[in-house]
Amino acid sequence: MSHQLSDLLLTPAEMAAVDAAAAASGIDSFGLMERAGAAAAAAALRLHAGALRFVVLCGPGNNGGDAYVAARHLQEGGAPVALFHLGDPSRLKGDAARAKAGCALRGEPLHLYSPEIGDVVIDGLFGAGLGRDVPADVRAVIDRVAEAGLPVLAIDLPSGLDGRTGRVLGAAFRASNTITFMTRKPGHLLMPGRELCGELEVFDIGIPARIIRAEASGVIAENRPDAWKGVLPAEQLETHKYKRGHLVVFSGEADKTGAARMSAISGLKAGAGLVTIAAPDAAIAANAAHLTAVMLHAIDDAADLEDWLTDKRLQTFVLGPGFGIGARARAFVSALAERRLVLDADGISSFKDDPQQLFDLFGGEPRLVLTPHEGEFSRLFPDIGGDEALGKVDKALAAARRANAAIVYKGADTLIAAPDGRALINTNAPAWLATAGSGDVLAGIIGGLLAQGLPAFEAAAAGVWLHGEAAHRAGKGLTAEDLAAHVLPL
Known part of the structure; x- marks a missing residue:
């Protein structure tokens, strides 16, 4: 990916428009999810080779879909994986439902997760599109993970952060690393989001630059x-x-x-x-x-x-x-x-x-x-x-x-x-x-x-x-x- 493209800042709404435009152009949206989830799994293995267990938290939308794909790749690679889901997985739709169907792991409800020594948490609950305070069961898990001092790899954005403002919506994970796709969001740079994202990596999942640039307003940018x-x-x-x-x-x-x-x-x-x-x-x-x-x-x-x-x-x-x-x-x-x-x-x-x-x-x-x-x-x-x-x-x-x-x-x-x-x-x-x-x-x-x-x-x-x-x-x-x-x- 060009350095200039990864330097762009897109709001969550603009990124949603990019996803829609990519699908409308004939690009396989599930293929994009597959590459995103695979990138998250690869990052987890690279950053935490000594993990005793990868704990994958899957949300009710496409961020959860990315997490199901990541869990599948980790399991197929022989890594120990536990999966916990927010809400009823049977109600997933579209690409997220397809990602869940392709993952052989039997998940448990999110509230049942109890941190263990050696866990590495992969956060795929909400991503950048969250617009309301996190529910109580998510807040409780965030608190337990923080108390245990576990490393967190966030997919797209630590859950609980507003992708446009960087503000905490009730509670948010403090990630050691965040992997996002194609471009960054303002919430990756604005405080306290910048601190809570940890080290940020932007990964190219294959959306053409012309589509991204067409939706990028350029109103908000990094000062360079x-x-x-x-x-x-x-x-x-x-x-x-x-x-x-x-x-x-x-x-x-x-x-x-x-x-x-x-x-x-x-x-x-x-x-x-x-x-x-x-x-x-x-x-x-x-x-x-x-x-x-x-x-x-x-x-x-x-x-x-x-x-x-x-x-x-x-x-x-x-x-x-x-x-x-x-x-x-x-x-x-x-x-x-x-x-x-x-x-x-x-x-x-x-x-x-x-x-x-x-x-x-x-x-x-x-x-x-x-x-x-x-x-x-x-x-x-x-x-x-x-x-x-x-x-x-x-x-x-x-x-x-x-x-x-x-x-x-x-x-x-x-x-x-x-x-x-x-x-x-x-x-x-x-x-x-x-x-x-x-x-x-x-x-x-x-x-x-x-x-x-x-x-x-x-x-x-x-x-x-x-x-x-x-x-x-x-x-x-x-x-x-x-x-x-x-x-x-x-």
Whole structure:
């Protein structure tokens, strides 16, 4: 299978449409199930050669059909196999019924399964299409398997996970390995699904790429360079600092200047031609003591800012890191309404009492990037953040549409969303990136890319990716200063 095809993300609904289109084109759907089940059996033998018993859990749909095929292959290969089924197997239909008929193993009801030492569980209960909380008997088995510490190989997706959102529906298996077919689902990448899937393998069962691509909307994708490299500025020998953009980062008061400096250095490292810290007059000395390549400009109030903005070369700004919450921040943002702005931290929180005041400032072509973590998101979008029916992708997209902004919804599964409906899931950030000040670095990187002319969504996505790469270079135990030092331009 092409690397590009396995990199696609299809929602469960899109994958169901692929299956239907494949069958309509004349492809033998049972042949696809046969290959899926055989792949699961092969993975089980490869990963768990020392298993004393393979325990195959078969659900009431096609995921269960895959599991019956896997059980048959394991048995025919001489492996010890026990089979447990959810519901009445006689009620299976279509390919799943045919798979059950071809499996000579006599199964038992799921609730009778009692874990034993040496068991390896093959989970074929639900897969990616589950849309409701798991029933009580499934939850009980999940709990018993977890308590026994048994390895789980999930077919398609650990049962109990929502394939679109990655959320746990009541309870879910924690798989050591997951094998899925043709493409991944968003739930494989979104938390907590990413953790619960363990090591993920995508296996080609023979559906033509043309069918998959025809059903793939591309609305949700993984954040990789292919998503934004097409808008990167071309490198030219004849250039100068102003062609690479001028980024301005606003500083807080004299005792709160460090965050702005980390943003400024990061923007410079990300490729901005020049960077200026705009600081209150009382904070100039504190900043000057720590800066060399970054310039300084005194700005005390909105009137000072308005005067400075007569210089039309000043088009890109970062406001929020260490700035302080309140009316001054709101006034500065109002003055910047026609410019490109990354609004972070205190800048976001300054609009918590009237978010619409912020959104009304930035109509037209998106030029605002918002970088909220979970708490800031809920303050700026309380109704969206509190809607339990929405997954993280849905929330980020709804927020992007409302704010007419690129949204960087931060977390272990940072989501980047655009007002036009595009969404990217970031996956390259290591766990050690969760440290104080890392968000200030991210804001600066995005600002540096905006200054170079990248559109808001692409600057946000590329910035998040660069942030993760810098963390890998810096290594475990990094501080925000280390992170900023390891930022490299695209």
